[in-house]
Amino acid sequence: MARQCAGSFVAYFLAGLGIGAIVALLFAPRSGEETREIISRKADEGREYVAARKRELRRKAEDAVTEARRKLEDLQDKGKEIASRIGLDSES
Numbered sequence: 001m002a003r004q005c006a007g008s009f010v011a012y013f014l015a016g017l018g019i020g021a022i023v024a025l026l027f028a029p030r031s032g033e034e035t036r037e038i039i040s041r042k043a044d045e046g047r048e049y050v051a052a053r054k055r056e057l058r059r060k061a062e063d064a065v066t067e068a069r070r071k072l073e074d075l076q077d078k079g080k081e082i083a084s085r086i087g088l089d090s091e092s
Helices: 002-026 032-085
Strands: none
Touching: 002 032
16 A cells, blocks of 8 residues: 555656646746747657656566566475475375
């Protein structure tokens, strides 16, 4: 639950940061064309950041799943070893 709250906080923070940046650009003393160019560039940077973060999180999740599977296999092997030692072979 705490991770979910932290994730929401980060999402709201980034959204607020983006909105604040857009408002600041709109009130900056630049021409409309310059302002639109800056907004477009920042939006592209934001998309790239989100895509990179998504790839990173996906890789971490895949690594965690791989590690969990490896640990499960280790536990299964240890369980089989213990069962064979006490005579509870699964061959029955």
